[in-house]
Amino acid sequence: MTSDIIYHYFPGLSTAQKEQFDKLEELYILWNAQINVISRKDIESLYLRHVLHSLGIAKVMPFLPGEKVLDVGTGGGFPGIPLAILFPETTFHLVDSIGKKIKVVNEISKAAGLTNIKASHARAEQIDGKFHFIVSRAVTRLGDFYPWIRGKFETKSGNVLPNGVLYLKGGDLEEEIKESRLKQVKLFSLSSYFSEDFFETKFVVYFPAQ
Numbered sequence: 001m002t003s004d005i006i007y008h009y010f011p012g013l014s015t016a017q018k019e020q021f022d023k024l025e026e027l028y029i030l031w032n033a034q035i036n037v038i039s040r041k042d043i044e045s046l047y048l049r050h051v052l053h054s055l056g057i058a059k060v061m062p063f064l065p066g067e068k069v070l071d072v073g074t075g076g077g078f079p080g081i082p083l084a085i086l087f088p089e090t091t092f093h094l095v096d097s098i099g100k101k102i103k104v105v106n107e108i109s110k111a112a113g114l115t116n117i118k119a120s121h122a123r124a125e126q127i128d129g130k131f132h133f134i135v136s137r138a139v140t141r142l143g144d145f146y147p148w149i150r151g152k153f154e155t156k157s158g159n160v161l162p163n164g165v166l167y168l169k170g171g172d173l174e175e176e177i178k179e180s181r182l183k184q185v186k187l188f189s190l191s192s193y194f195s196e197d198f199f200e201t202k203f204v205v206y207f208p209a210q
């Protein structure tokens, strides 16, 4: 597996960005052997299941220079690391409650030369600061998630959708959205951007700060 799939869906990457995406494979192989952040089986499909999946958020939201994004429960850096490569002028704060995962994030972002990432070993609830967008993948149900981050949004919006949450989720989400009582939830199907079967049941769930 190579990063060609990333170049295909994101034409116009700079040489520096291509080099950073290319480097992720060896870095994740190296670090995953020491600290498990991706299942062994999945590492063979790193670019499809982790990097491109993370970049699904970029198809919905073109982050702007100067915007601040929080990645809650980033694990080994998803979706934060691929997004930080794609948007070098946006700043990303990656948090996870497990310290050794943050070690992997720090090592990988340093080795890839990323200067727009800050990583913290903390629970989301403990993070101070205000963000334009909060991203996440595979952490918890929406109804449990929102109380952790309520009040952490910048009030001034300047992007294609108001400041809010962009959460990568799969499957049938109707019940989960209903139970969460969140308002103005929008679902963006990743199969409208990416043709691989993997994306057939995958969505970006967006809702504004509320």
Ligand SMILES: C[S@@+](CC[C@H](N)C(=O)[O-])C[C@H]1O[C@@H](n2cnc3c(N)ncnc32)[C@H](O)[C@@H]1O
Residues within 6 Å of the ligand: 072, 073, 074, 075, 076, 077, 078, 079, 095, 096, 097, 098, 101, 122, 123, 124, 125, 136, 137, 138, 139, 148
């Ligand atoms: C299944 S992993 C997903 C990791 C990554 N987002 C991904 O998709 O590969 C869930 C992560 O959320 C973290 N987590 C769970 N609750 C958290 C909280 N309240 N604050 C920060 N991190 C949390 C866990 O430590 C774990 O690393």
